[in-house]
Amino acid sequence: xxxxxxxxxxxxxxxxxxxxxGASKLLYVSQPxxxxxxxxxxxxxxxxxxxxxxxxxxxxxxxxxxxxxxNVVYEGVERxxxxxxxxxxxxxxxxxxxxxPNLGQTALPRAIAQFRAAHPAVRVxxxxxxxxxxxxxxxxxxxxxxxxxxxxxxxxxxSQLLVKNPIVALIPEGHRLSTxxxxxxxxxxxxxxxxxxxxxxxxxxxxxxxxxxxxxxxxQMEVDQAQIARAMAQVxxxxxxxxxxxxxxxxxxxxxxxxxxxxxxxxxxIFHLQTEALSRLAQEFxxxxxxxxxxxxxx
Numbered sequence: 001x002x003x004x005x006x007x008x009x010x011x012x013x014x015x016x017x018x019x020x021x022g023a024s025k026l027l028y029v030s031q032p033x034x035x036x037x038x039x040x041x042x043x044x045x046x047x048x049x050x051x052x053x054x055x056x057x058x059x060x061x062x063x064x065x066x067x068x069x070x071n072v073v074y075e076g077v078e079r080x081x082x083x084x085x086x087x088x089x090x091x092x093x094x095x096x097x098x099x100x101p102n103l104g105q106t107a108l109p110r111a112i113a114q115f116r117a118a119h120p121a122v123r124v125x126x127x128x129x130x131x132x133x134x135x136x137x138x139x140x141x142x143x144x145x146x147x148x149x150x151x152x153x154x155x156x157x158x159s160q161l162l163v164k165n166p167i168v169a170l171i172p173e174g175h176r177l178s179t180x181x182x183x184x185x186x187x188x189x190x191x192x193x194x195x196x197x198x199x200x201x202x203x204x205x206x207x208x209x210x211x212x213x214x215x216x217x218x219x220q221m222e223v224d225q226a227q228i229a230r231a232m233a234q235v236x237x238x239x240x241x242x243x244x245x246x247x248x249x250x251x252x253x254x255x256x257x258x259x260x261x262x263x264x265x266x267x268x269x270i271f272h273l274q275t276e277a278l279s280r281l282a283q284e285f286x287x288x289x290x291x292x293x294x295x296x297x298x299x
Contacts, residue, residue: 007041008070010034011049015059015067020210021272066227075142082125086289093281094123098137098146102226103268104128106248108147111289118288131201144282147289149243149266150201158274163294166264167209168247168257170233171239178256185262188217192234192238194229195219202226202266206241209264230255248293268293 013023014034024031024221028104043048049066050057059067082094095115099108104126112124127143134146135154146152149165169188172176177187189210196203196219203222210216221238223229226246234254242264247257270286272278278286 001157002044003041007037008073009046010037011041011063011169012067012070012074014038014057015063015070019057034093064187069094072140075140079142093279094125095117095279095281095285096125096127096131096143098127098134098143098148099283100147100149101128102246103147103149106245107268107289107293110249111285111292114288114292115285118284119281121131124188134271145278145286147268147270148271149245149268152271156274157271160270161270162270162286162290165243165245165268167205167260167262167264168243168244169260170230170242170247170255171258172236172239172255173222175239176257180271181260182259182261184238185260186213187259188241189213189215190217190260192221193217193219193233194221194223194238194240196226196229200224202243205264205266209241209260209262245293256290 010023010027010029013026017023017026020031020034020038023029023034027034037109038049040241047062048060049063050059052058097108111255112126116122116124125143127137129137129146131148131150131152133144134148135152135157137143138146138152138157139154147162154161169177169183177183177191195206198204198207207216221232223232226240226242229240229242230246232238236254240255240259244257245266245268270289272282
């Protein structure tokens with residue numbers, strides 16, 4: 001074994017703080033000890049981790065590549081510490097959830113409140129993540145389940161549909177379309193729209209809505225999150241295209257949510273490892289979440 005945990009810890013500390021002095025303060029270890037351990041680590045690895053120039057350390061490309069793997073190790077260590085804390089506090093269990101940002105601000109808190117009322121001794125950890133980070137968290141065992149309104153594709157995952165999540169247009173009050181029961185994509189194409197960058201997962205869904213039009217609309221404003229688009233629509237900046245969960249149970253002062261007539265939706269799904277069944281606690285939480293966001297789905 002070329003590296004032990006102590007060497008990994010010191011290397012990461014230097015990378016995070018940018019200096020031997022910073023690593024020394026972070027780890028409560030003398031500066032000479034940090035320098036000696038870094039030198040010994042480089043000797044064992046057979047390549048330099050840092051370039052030394054005028055008393056400063058500059059990470060090599062090899063060091064930056066190594067850091068990404070070291071961070072994975074630390075995530076595993078954090079998980080070990082979480083379990084140890086649960087055991088020391090004699091907790092009855094824990095529930096670790098990854099969720100889409102909009103769900104973490106609307107439906108999820110309501111379900112967690114119900115769950116905590118039923119299980120006050122259970123520790124609940126929530127991580128708001130994009131789909132790629134959700135996938136990594138699931139595969140590495142950092143979370144028990146993921147609740148997402150965007151697809152997560154991997155052969156080791158299984159999914160459960162909670163509810164179809166339609167797209168709605170948040171239209172400022174007083175706008176000519178604000179009293180409509182629904183609107184077609186073509187009717188929105190000439191409006192001032194608040195959209196998303198295409199490399200944002202939700203932006204791909206919005207692009208799909210207008211794909212059949214001869215001239216897809218140009219988004220005059222682009223944001224990264226549906227919550228920001230909602231806030232902009234509320235102050236009259238334009239029409240925001242969001243999923244229904246973004247406005248679930250939320251005040252919509254200044255705008256009206258009008259369904260968009262399209263087959264495109266942002267279905268809310270539960271994802272977990274195919275090789276590991278959900279715990280009883282996780283199953284109960286899923287049931288509570290369903291009662292919150294889709295009571296009609298159980299009829």
